[in-house]
Amino acid sequence: MQPQQLQLRDIHLPDAVGWWPPAIGWWILAIVMPLLCWLIIWVYKWITRRTATKTAKKLLVKIKSDSDLTDEQKLIALSTLIRRVAISISPRKEVASLTGQAWLTYLDRSVKESAFSQGIGQCFADRHYQKNTATHLNMPELIKLCEDWLSAQKNNTP
Numbered sequence: 001m002q003p004q005q006l007q008l009r010d011i012h013l014p015d016a017v018g019w020w021p022p023a024i025g026w027w028i029l030a031i032v033m034p035l036l037c038w039l040i041i042w043v044y045k046w047i048t049r050r051t052a053t054k055t056a057k058k059l060l061v062k063i064k065s066d067s068d069l070t071d072e073q074k075l076i077a078l079s080t081l082i083r084r085v086a087i088s089i090s091p092r093k094e095v096a097s098l099t100g101q102a103w104l105t106y107l108d109r110s111v112k113e114s115a116f117s118q119g120i121g122q123c124f125a126d127r128h129y130q131k132n133t134a135t136h137l138n139m140p141e142l143i144k145l146c147e148d149w150l151s152a153q154k155n156n157t158p
Contacts, residue, residue, distance in 0.1 A: 052088035110152035
């Protein structure tokens with residue numbers, strides 16, 4: 001055949017690729033990215049909670065064994081330690097502004113009995129702000145209560 005007799009058509013380009021529906025890779029990315037963000041946040045909170053309680057237990061041992069501190073100084077150190085841990089493991093907006101009975105109620109959520117609001121832990125409400133304390137502090141029992149509270153924080157999920 002001669003080239004002039006062939007009936008050839010011009011080359012046809014395929015249609016342009018549309019933006020919808022996305023390829024499978026975009027669907028996978030849309031699912032994996034939020035899950036990855038959630039996992040990173042969860043791991044960060046878990047590490048923060050674990051580090052806060054672990055460090056607090058070490059500081060509690062130092063407070064417990066320091067014989068140079070008076071009972072009032074130990075009370076201030078324990079109160080500060082508990083407050084710092086609570087702010088580290090809970091949302092700051094919920095914990096930082098708590099004082100008095102509301103603070104003791106928050107602390108009672110982690111222990112079985114109402115040891116903070118009705119027991120020896122009442123001294124965490126305002127006693128460390130007073131210059132002279134009228135009654136003697138039962139420091140071993142108070143330290144044990146703080147240890148129990150820290151152990152409960154370690155076991156709670158973030």
